[in-house]
Amino acid sequence: MRNILASALLLAAALSANPAFALDSSGTPVVVTPLASKTTTASGQLITLPQKNVQVLVSTYDIAPGATLPVHRHPFPRYAYVQAGTLKVTNVETGNSNTYKTGDFIIEMIGQWHQATNIGDGPVKLLVIDQVEEGAKNTELRQ
Numbered sequence: 001m002r003n004i005l006a007s008a009l010l011l012a013a014a015l016s017a018n019p020a021f022a023l024d025s026s027g028t029p030v031v032v033t034p035l036a037s038k039t040t041t042a043s044g045q046l047i048t049l050p051q052k053n054v055q056v057l058v059s060t061y062d063i064a065p066g067a068t069l070p071v072h073r074h075p076f077p078r079y080a081y082v083q084a085g086t087l088k089v090t091n092v093e094t095g096n097s098n099t100y101k102t103g104d105f106i107i108e109m110i111g112q113w114h115q116a117t118n119i120g121d122g123p124v125k126l127l128v129i130d131q132v133e134e135g136a137k138n139t140e141l142r143q
Contacts, residue, residue: 035081036105042098043091043109050076053134063087063124068117071142076132078108085124089116113142 040046063069063085071092082104089106090097092113099119100106108114118124130138 035103036107038107041077041107041109042089043094043096043112045110045112047077047107048110049131050133050136055132055134055136057130057132057138059128059130061124061126061128063116063118063126065118065121065123069115071113071115072139073111073113073142074108074130074138075111075140076130076136076138077110078131078138079129080106080108081127082106083125083127085118085122086120087116087124087126088119089114 038047060083061080082100082102084102086102087100087106088097089100089108091109092115094112098106132138
């Protein structure tokens, strides 16, 4: 849990930092590499935050080669950093697909049915950050 929190904090710092370098308290350089700066989701929607008490959920996903997640949607914002592998995400409503590789940052679509498939030879490893209304879940499966 400590590593996940540290990764999330470093990710947040990288996304908000302008300079490429910073210094820690001892003067040792720290390299900051921005990964993304977006105002829209993968399908072009404006990113909107929950209106009630916001809870941040951080998790990791390990998706085996060839695995396909069930069709689902997210009612709240979800962000994912691809730590390893190749993931194809398809919006089943429009048929549009995006492929994400190691080092890519995903801002998932909100309220649109989609599914993801590991199309690589190795596992896909994701660091996932959800912003939800406190106590809510951020994945709904299509029945």
